[in-house]
Amino acid sequence: MWLTALKDLRPKQIELGIVRVKASGSDWPPSVVGFLEYCKVQPEDLGWPAISDAWEEVNLRCTSPQSHEWSHPSVSVAGRATGWYEIAHCDQFNVGQVKQKFAEEYRRVARDVFNGLDLSPQKLLEDNSSNLERGGDDMLKKIMDIQGIDTAMSGAEARKRLKGMV
Numbered sequence: 001m002w003l004t005a006l007k008d009l010r011p012k013q014i015e016l017g018i019v020r021v022k023a024s025g026s027d028w029p030p031s032v033v034g035f036l037e038y039c040k041v042q043p044e045d046l047g048w049p050a051i052s053d054a055w056e057e058v059n060l061r062c063t064s065p066q067s068h069e070w071s072h073p074s075v076s077v078a079g080r081a082t083g084w085y086e087i088a089h090c091d092q093f094n095v096g097q098v099k100q101k102f103a104e105e106y107r108r109v110a111r112d113v114f115n116g117l118d119l120s121p122q123k124l125l126e127d128n129s130s131n132l133e134r135g136g137d138d139m140l141k142k143i144m145d146i147q148g149i150d151t152a153m154s155g156a157e158a159r160k161r162l163k164g165m166v
Contacts, residue, residue: 005032010115013039041114043106048072051103058102062087073119078106 006014017039021030030038044050049057049071058079061068065084070076079087082102090098113119141151149158 002032005036009036009039012114013041013111016041016045016114040107041111043074043110046074046110046113048074048110051106054078054106055099055102058082058087074106074109074113077109077119078102081105081109 009017017035020038021028021035024038026034029035043054048054054071054075057071057075058065061070062079062084065076065079068076079102082098082105086098087102109117109119144151153161
């Protein structure tokens with residue numbers, strides 16, 4: 001039962017759980033369910049703002065998230081994953097659901113970073129559009145050759161030729 005329960009955890013999470021159990025003074029070993037709770041990474045474990053503080057920040061800045069200097073990039077990542085529109089437009093009837101979704105996303109980001117994900121901005125992809133255009137031109141020339149169309153012809157000449165075929 002323990003092996004099945006722990007199979008999806010990384011060694012660092014299991015170590016975290018053991019440290020927390022020892023610090024809590026609880027009986028050893030705890031129940032499987034109890035131990036899994038100890039293994040859950042919280043944003044505070046990484047030195048990030050508490051969930052309540054992060055929620056307050058995204059609520060205040062959800063209408064212009066690009067122009068805000070976030071207390072931590074994880075807050076912005078979780079806000080984006082939750083949906084800026086949803087955060088900005090939640091009301092008294094669905095604020096609980098949106099807040100819960102944000103908390104889940106924030107915890108997910110914390111777990112992912114704890115397991116090695118890098119939140120630093122990624123390098124922009126190299127612009128290969130000229131290569132794609134050239135590849136598209138090459139493909140078009142091949143198709144025109146197969147169809148017996150002279151690739152040296154201008155568009156107007158090709159139109160005249162097509163009209164003459166009808």
